[in-house]
Amino acid sequence: xxxxxxxxxxxxxxxxxxxxxxxxxxxxxxxxxxxxxxxxxxxxxxxxxxxxxxxxxxxxxxxxxxxxxxxxxxxxxxxxxxxxxxxxxxxxxxxxxxxxxxxxxxxxxxxxxxxxxxxxxxxxxxxxxxxxxxxxxxxxxxxxxxxxxxxxxxxxxxxxxxxxxxxxxxxxxxxxxxxxxxxxxxxxxxxxxxxxxxxxx
Numbered sequence: 001x002x003x004x005x006x007x008x009x010x011x012x013x014x015x016x017x018x019x020x021x022x023x024x025x026x027x028x029x030x031x032x033x034x035x036x037x038x039x040x041x042x043x044x045x046x047x048x049x050x051x052x053x054x055x056x057x058x059x060x061x062x063x064x065x066x067x068x069x070x071x072x073x074x075x076x077x078x079x080x081x082x083x084x085x086x087x088x089x090x091x092x093x094x095x096x097x098x099x100x101x102x103x104x105x106x107x108x109x110x111x112x113x114x115x116x117x118x119x120x121x122x123x124x125x126x127x128x129x130x131x132x133x134x135x136x137x138x139x140x141x142x143x144x145x146x147x148x149x150x151x152x153x154x155x156x157x158x159x160x161x162x163x164x165x166x167x168x169x170x171x172x173x174x175x176x177x178x179x180x181x182x183x184x185x186x187x188x189x190x191x192x193x194x195x196x197x198x199x200x201x
Contacts, residue, residue: 035121045116056090061107075106128177133163
């Protein structure tokens with residue numbers, strides 16, 4: 001591909017992305033610093049089990065302590081039936097954090113609550129940037145093909161990588177996290193779902 005033609009593609013790319021207005025074009029050090037701080041705080045939690053025991057933590061810890069449901073009920077000022085219902089709610093995922101925290105305190109435990117990224121916050125951002133860039137550049141390539149200006153796969157990939165770099169260096173607006181069509185192979189939700197699906201088989 002000639003330099004003129006590739007330059008023309010760059011001009012079309014710039015015009016298209018300006019009109020799309022997906023991001024603001026400045027680097028946000030505060031956002032970058034926050035990302036590093038959160039990842040640093042989450043790092044020690046990566047080795048924690050992602051799912052509670054099948055019986056639920058309340059039942060497991062209470063049993064390990066040798067504490068009866070009647071004693072836990074007394075500490076919480078409630079009934080044994082209420083404790084059984086509480087442990088059941090934890091098992092089926094409907095327990096509230098407040099109820100779980102009060103029960104943990106009665107067991108001399110602390111409730112630790114966190115969102116642990118499956119692949120790391122930075123990786124999630126990079127994946128989304130790549131999906132957005134791929135969608136944008138392929139739309140441009142499609143338009144150029146309609147105008148008899150075919151774009152080679154190599155040039156398309158080169159432009160995608162350039163756009164990824166731009167997205168990662170820009171302040172991420174709400175549009176950065178737009179949901180692509182879940183059924184589309186280019187969708188982050190699609191790929192995440194496929195990975196989880198393979199894990200279940």
